[in-house]
Amino acid sequence: xxxxxxxxxxxxxxxxxxxxxxxxxxxxxxxxxxxxxxxxxxxxxxxxxxxxxxxxxxxxxxxxxxxxxxxxxxxxxxxxxxxxxxxxxxxxxxxxxxxxxxxxxxxxxxxxxxxxxxxxxxxxxxxxxxxxxxxxxxxxxxxxxxxxxxxxxxxxxxxxxxxxxxxxxxxxxxxxxxxxxxxxxxxxxxxxxxxxxxxxxxxxxxxxxxxxxxxxxxxxxxxxxxxxxxxxxxxxxxxxxxxxxxxxxxxxxxxxxxxxxxxxxxxxxxxxxxxxxxxxxxxxxxxxxxxxxxxxxxxxxxxxxxxxxxxxxxxxxxxxxxxxxxxxxxxxxxxxxxxxxxxxxxxxxxxxxxxxxxxxxxxxxxxxxxxxxxxxxxxxxxxxxxxxxxxxxxxxxxxxxxxxxx
Ligand code: PEP
Ligand code: CO
Numbered sequence: 001x002x003x004x005x006x007x008x009x010x011x012x013x014x015x016x017x018x019x020x021x022x023x024x025x026x027x028x029x030x031x032x033x034x035x036x037x038x039x040x041x042x043x044x045x046x047x048x049x050x051x052x053x054x055x056x057x058x059x060x061x062x063x064x065x066x067x068x069x070x071x072x073x074x075x076x077x078x079x080x081x082x083x084x085x086x087x088x089x090x091x092x093x094x095x096x097x098x099x100x101x102x103x104x105x106x107x108x109x110x111x112x113x114x115x116x117x118x119x120x121x122x123x124x125x126x127x128x129x130x131x132x133x134x135x136x137x138x139x140x141x142x143x144x145x146x147x148x149x150x151x152x153x154x155x156x157x158x159x160x161x162x163x164x165x166x167x168x169x170x171x172x173x174x175x176x177x178x179x180x181x182x183x184x185x186x187x188x189x190x191x192x193x194x195x196x197x198x199x200x201x202x203x204x205x206x207x208x209x210x211x212x213x214x215x216x217x218x219x220x221x222x223x224x225x226x227x228x229x230x231x232x233x234x235x236x237x238x239x240x241x242x243x244x245x246x247x248x249x250x251x252x253x254x255x256x257x258x259x260x261x262x263x264x265x266x267x268x269x270x271x272x273x274x275x276x277x278x279x280x281x282x283x284x285x286x287x288x289x290x291x292x293x294x295x296x297x298x299x300x301x302x303x304x305x306x307x308x309x310x311x312x313x314x315x316x317x318x319x320x321x322x323x324x325x326x327x328x329x330x331x332x333x334x335x336x337x338x339x340x341x342x343x344x345x346x347x348x349x350x351x352x353x354x355x356x357x358x359x360x361x362x363x364x365x366x367x368x369x370x371x372x373x374x375x376x377x378x379x380x381x382x383x384x385x386x387x388x389x390x391x392x393x394x395x396x397x398x399x400x401x402x403x404x405x406x
Contacts, residue, residue: 015188015222017116017215019137019149020130027151027189034154034193039205040110040161041181043198043231049180049208050233052104054261056337057291062101062391063264063338064092065182065295066380067108069372070115073135076160081167083345084109085179087377091384098388104180108342110164111183111207113157114190115371116215132370135160136187140370154190161206182235185210188222201231211235211266214300219249228253235264235293240273240301244284251290264293266340267325270301271317274324282332296325297340303372306352306363312373315353319386326390339387343375344368354379 021027055061066088068075084107092103113136122131122142129147132140136157139146165181172179185191185204194206204210210230214237216223227234236250247265255263265285269277274296285292298321299313306312322339329336344350349358349366350373358376367373375383 013220013222013225014218015216016218017133017186018188019133020120021149021151023151027154030151030154031189031193034158034190037158039194039196040158040165041205041208043196043200043203043205045180046203046205046208046232048178049104049106050259050261052178052180052261053209053233053264053293054259055102056104056293056335057260059335060101061104062095062099063104063106063293063295064088064095064341065106065108065338066091066341066343068112068344068369069108069342069374070134070370071109071112071160071164072140072370073113073156073160075370076164078167080345081109081164082171083377084343085168085171085345087343087345087380089175089177089179091380091387094381094384095387095391098385099391101391104338105178106180106182106209107168108182110161110168110181111157113160114184114186116184116186116213134186135370136190154187154193157190158194158206180208182209182211183207184213185223185227186213186216188226191226195230198231202229204230204232207232209233209235209264211237211264213237214239214268217250219246219253224250224253233261233264235266235295237297237300238265238267238269238281240269240277242267242277242281244280247281247285248288251285251288251292255290255292258290260291261293263290264295264337266295266297268297268300269321269324271298271320271324273301274321275328278325278328279332282328282334286332286334293337294325294329294334295338295340296322296336298322298325299340299342299372306360308361308364310350310363310367310373312360312363313351315351315375315379315382318351318375318383322383322386323390336390339383341375341380341383342372343377343380345377347378348374348376350374351376351379354382
C-alpha cells in the first residue's frame with residue numbers, strides 16, 4: 001500500500017534552514033510568478049533518470065555525481081558550465097572502462113544555489129549579519145544590504161538554471177550520451193514553485209534529482225515531507241550518526257513501494273568513520289528488502305583547516321573514504337553505486353594533494369569556492385582512475401577469478 005503522499009503544495013511541518021525573508025509578500029509574488037513559468041526539466045527526463053538509477057540499484061551501472069558545493073550566479077558562464085560537464089564526462093569514460101558498466105552522469109548544476117549553514121549569523125570585527133545562504137537567498141559580500149535575503153533571487157536562480165540547462169542540452173546534443181541535473185532541495189518556496197502535476201503525480205521540475213541534506217532530514221520536517229510528495233528520483237545524505245532505524249524510516253517514507261531507482265542514500269561518514277558506521281546501515285536496509293542506490297560522498301566528512309585557515313580536504317582522505325565504502329560493500333555483497341563529489345573543471349587549489357600536487361601552503365592561491373573546497377580537474381581525474389581500479393577488482397565475476405589473495 002502506498003501511504004497517502006502529502007501534497008508538495010500543502011502548508012508543511014517546520015522547515016529547518018529557511019532564510020528569514022524580510023518581505024513575505026514579495027516572496028509570495030515571486031513564487032506565484034515562477035509557478036506560472038515553464039518548468040526547467042521534464043517529467044519524462046526524471047523518469048529516465050529513475051530508470052537509470054534502478055540499473056545502479058541492481059548493480060548494472062554506476063553513477064557519478066559532481067559539481068560545485070555552491071553554484072554562483074556569476075559562475076554560470078558557458079566556459080565554466082562546459083568545464084564541469086567535461087570533467088564529469090571524462091571521469092565517466094575512465095570509470096566506465098574500469099567497471100565495464102555504464103555510468104549515469106549527474107551534475108550538481110542548474111540549481112545548486114542554496115546552502116544550509118551551521119550558524120544563522122556571521123560576525124566579523126564586531127559586526128553580526130545573516131550568514132551567506134547561497135546566491136538563491138543572499139549575497140556573499142559582508143554588508144547588510146547584500147546579506148539580507150531577497151526574494152528576487154529566486155527568479156534570478158530560475159533564470160540562471162534555465163541558461164545552464166540550455167548550455168548543457170547543447171553539449172549533450174553535440175556529443176551524445178545523457179546528462180542529468182541535481183541539487184539540494186533546500187529553499188522550499190523555490191522547489192514548490194517549480195513543482196508541477198503530471199499524469200503520474202507531482203514532479204519537482206527544477207531538476208531531475210533532488211536531495212535532502214544532512215541538516216534538513218528531520219523525520220517530521222518539511223524537507224522530507226516535500227520530497228515524499230514528488231515522483232522524481234530523490235536522495236538523502238546520511239552522516240556518521242545515522243542509525244539503521246533512521247535509514248529504514250527514510251525508506252518507508254520516501255520509497256513505500258520499494259521502487260529501485262527512487263531512493264539514493266548518499267553516505268558521508270568521513271574516512272575515519274566509514275568502516276565502522278556504514279556496515280550496519282547497509283546490512284539492515286538490504287535485509288529489509290529495499291533496493292536503494294548507495295553513493296559515497298567522500299567530501300563532507302573530511303573537511304579540515306589549511307594552515308591559512310581556509311577549509312580544505314586532503315585527496316588522501318577522500319580516497320580513503322571511497323576505499324572504505326568499497327570495502328564495506330564488497331564484504332556485504334552489495335553494490336557500491338558511485339560517488340557524489342564537489343569538484344570544479346578549473347585548476348583551483350581548494351583541496352590538497354593529487355598527481356599535480358596542491359600543497360597545503362598553496363590552498364589560498366586559487367581558492368574560488370563560494371562554500372566548500374572542490375577537487376580541481378586533475379584531482380577529479382585522479383579519483384576517476386582510482387575508482388576505475390576499485391571497480392575493476394570489485395566486479396564479482398572478476399574478483400572470483402582472483403581468489404582471496406591481496
Ligand atoms: C553539500 O552537499 O554541500 C552539503 C551541505 O552536504 P551535507 O548535507 O551532507 O552536509
Ligand atoms: Co558542500
